[in-house]
Amino acid sequence: MVIWKGINFRDKGIIVEKKPTITKAKKNIDIYTIPGRNGFLSIDNGTYEQFTLSLECHLNPNLTSIDKIKEFLDGYGTLSIDEEREYTAIIDNSISFDQVVRFKKFLVQFLVNPISEDKEYTSFNVTENTTLTINDATFNMYPILEITGSGNLTITINNNTFYLKNIDGKCILDCKNKVITSNGNNIANKMQYDFPILKPGTNSITYSGTITSFLIKYKKAYL
Numbered sequence: 001m002v003i004w005k006g007i008n009f010r011d012k013g014i015i016v017e018k019k020p021t022i023t024k025a026k027k028n029i030d031i032y033t034i035p036g037r038n039g040f041l042s043i044d045n046g047t048y049e050q051f052t053l054s055l056e057c058h059l060n061p062n063l064t065s066i067d068k069i070k071e072f073l074d075g076y077g078t079l080s081i082d083e084e085r086e087y088t089a090i091i092d093n094s095i096s097f098d099q100v101v102r103f104k105k106f107l108v109q110f111l112v113n114p115i116s117e118d119k120e121y122t123s124f125n126v127t128e129n130t131t132l133t134i135n136d137a138t139f140n141m142y143p144i145l146e147i148t149g150s151g152n153l154t155i156t157i158n159n160n161t162f163y164l165k166n167i168d169g170k171c172i173l174d175c176k177n178k179v180i181t182s183n184g185n186n187i188a189n190k191m192q193y194d195f196p197i198l199k200p201g202t203n204s205i206t207y208s209g210t211i212t213s214f215l216i217k218y219k220k221a222y223l
Contacts, residue, residue: 002055003086005077009057012072013064017105018056019081024223025051025114048114048223052092053079058105066097066104073108085116085222115139117219126214129206134198137220141198142176146215153209157196165190170213 002009002016009016025048032041059069073091080086092111097104121144124132134141147153148171153164164171167190171182175195180187198218207214 001080001083003078003080003083004073007072012069013059014057014069015059016055016057020053020055022053022081023051025049050114051112053081053089053110053112055108055110056105057108061104069106070095079110079112080119084119086119087112087116089113114223116222117141119219121217121219124216124218126205126207126216132198132203132205132216134200134203134218134220137200137222139200139221139223141218141221143196143198143216143218144175145173145196146213146217147171147173147211148213149209149211151210153207153211155196155205155207157205158199158203160194160196162191162193162196164209165192 002019028045028047028049030043030045032043034041059066073095076088076090078086079089087110089110089112091108093107093109095106095108097106126132147155147164147167148169149164149167150169151167153167155162155164167182169182171180171187171190173180173191173195175197178195180191198216205216
């Protein structure tokens with residue numbers, strides 16, 4: 001099953017004939033050769049390259065139209081190949097439709113960001129200074145923190161400390177997009193220092209101040 005922007009290909013009348021093999025993304029490493037030095041010098045940038053996934057498909061024009069398919073296969077969105085994990089991707093080719101008997105055959109190429117995530121969030125309620133253990137994930141995660149409290153709050157996740165000032169009620173920290181809101185309003189002026197990340201394995205969480213509710217939502221990430 002292939003899902004693009006939350007919609008199953010089959011629901012659009014598209015049959016995938018061949019799925020791609022998913023491989024680990026290539027790491028960004030700069031290679032330098034230096035006169036008088038044997039071999040090479042490498043610098044690991046700590047990031048990974050995007051890659052291309054190609055799907056061989058066909059559609060039955062009696063069930064759908066080429067115009068509808070062109071509208072569907074466009075732009076930027078989420079792509080799931082296995083129904084469990086999803087990538088962010090864009091359509092990377094100009095799609096041409098070849099007539100094969102009474103079917104239309106075509107190739108779809110997606111340019112894919114290298115890190116996949118679970119389709120669903122996992123939630124963790126923080127009720128005291130504690131640790132959060134995340135098994136199976138293989139890459140850093142950017143959680144959503146839903147914190148209800150009052151006054152000045154100090155929160156530390158994995159030795160990264162940030163401060164929330166003059167809080168009155170519930171605030172939501174979107175760590176991926178680096179946005180903090182309360183009742184739909186941006187309250188960036190009430191936060192000091194950077195948004196935290198979660199890592200595979202054990203994550204330490206401590207806090208001080210008046211917090212009545214602290215929920216962490218995250219999607220496991222995979223390289």
